[in-house]
Amino acid sequence: MSACILCIEDEVTLLADLVEELNAAGYQVIAAHSADEALLLLEQQRPDLVLCDVMLGGDSARDGYFIYHYIREQRTDLADLPFIFLTALGQRSALLDAKRIGVDDYLVKPVDYDMLLATVSSRLAQVKRLNGYSLSRQGSFRERLQSIFAQLPGAVLLCDSAGQLLYANPMAQRLAQDEGVWTQDSRGRLCWLDITPGSLQTFQQYATELSAAASGERRVLALERYSHAGAVFISVLSLTSEVQALTDSTDNLLAVFVSCAQSRSLPELETLRLIFALTPTEARVALLLAQGQRTDEVALALGVSASTVAFHLRNLFSKTAVTRQADLVALVLSAGWALPDLSGAVALTP
Template identity: 40%
Template sequence: MNAQKTILCIEDEDDLRTDLAEELTAADYRVLQAANGSEALSLLEQNRPDLVLCDITMPGLGGYDVLRAMREQGELSDIPFIFLTALAERNDVLVGKQAGADDYLVKPIDYEILLATVAARLSQVERVKSGAVQRAEEAWQEILKSSRGRTVEALYKATFAFDRFLVGVVIVDENATVRLMNKEAERILGENDGLGIAQDALRGSVPRQNTKLLEGIKKAFEEEFLDEIVSFPRISGGRPYLVLIPGQRFSPEDKPEAVVLLLIDTEQRTKVSGDTLVRLYNLTPSETRVALMLIDGKRLDQIAEELEVAQTTVVFHLKNLFRKTDTNRQADLIRVLLSVPLRTTAD
């Protein structure tokens, strides 16, 4: 691990919280502890953890309250969030997923699976960020090559060449008024889920982030080298939108008449796709269902009950998953499943 990652553990049961902290510390993580949601939000005012583990049912502010508060704050909205809970029914898991949690682990906690899930989520965040920024930079370099004249007409021709990227391309003036956009940007802004167009200008639902956006756009008109990234949380929960603002002034005499912004929907790049698992490992439909349930933190008996099959059948599928993924332990299998290549538009 190149740099020690920080995990915020929110759990009202003192013994369990201590055990979690010890396991995470032994795995070389820095651990922050909170006994309830209020303590957690106070810690988050001064700290930005790399991942949050959070119980759902706690005195005062519960897990859903903490998740909602984090998703509404631009600086915290992209932090991976994992629920720890004894609520194991299918509907409970579904509600947690719909609230925007990245994972849902059921008590009693299997620490091997917990550590595998944490490691995989942190690794996935790095891949999402680096992959998204790399694709955006590729799009930006292509735009530069195609529009060195800096005219809106040249930008217009270049912008629509990038619908093959999972990157929205938007051309704006100094007031963030939208002049042009490609199809991916139209899709993102058309959802109006925390980032959209208001009075012809690019705007998000968080005023503080809008201020950062406008400041970044003004800098882009003046600076050649700039790498501003503004995060906009979704109103519906889930992963945020990112707006990348490259510097775009090439010389003191060459001020552009418009600048290019790059929009990234990180929600499109963080889900493990069943189709991807099938293609990578040649899984059967039943094996795929078992794999996705394992990713959701379900035990074998819970999988058997939900699929309405004998547990021996689930064990049979599990052995096939071990064979096809070249693993021999459940924790290793989950790490492999959570580390699959990110889904593509074909998924």
């Protein structure tokens, strides 16, 4: 697919000429006559390069510098986007001002189209080369993280410091698809659904703090929900130094562990049986209790008497070293989060 150029120029004739030349060179072009039009296009599509007039009709509040600062300061998802100024101001001081703030290139009107196309091609090639190196290093690290997270029975999300969602393990995907706990916006950023503004603000604050924190630092938060469906409990872990050490990148990664009523995984029956040396019936009793059923409901579900359930419950207490039903349920739930399916494994006897 050819690169997409966002071209911003208030002179109608010049804008048409720029679009024609860039199209003829094989580029896709999205065009804007003003800063407002450009900002709207940036919400809808991600270009590969920006070519922008400095003056834009003389509106000093919404000129090319305004767009440049907006992209660099508010759109961190566009951090690698080359930005080229196009201007009638050819003075050395104007060029130095642009270079000092980080503008990638500076072309002076009247437009030399050969120079324009060479500059665009060079900047795009540079980004491709740098991104290729960075991605090859980051890709290996992220793949290792994803392979670990994929095996966890609990919900885990991986995102960067700007909130861009990079990975969601199977349980996290289920929370999005079936339960509507989270989603992605049009920019691919993580968005929590049905969460109160105060909780969202606290989450954003924690994410910002952890982006600059040492690796291993963690924040824990209960996200309150409008629907009264129970809070969403999250633990956000900074992976900053690991990313920098292994990829030579300044990107920060955050692992978000999610727990709510819909994500409390129960272990497989066979897994529970093997871990605690339970009989099949004892394992069924434990799982039914962990699902919130009362002992009389367990008896009805299994087609046995209440005294039989009480007998199995005493055996469960003995084998799991707990003394209360609530502790047994907590143990089963914790096993569900921590353990993969062990079906097919062989129980080891001392």
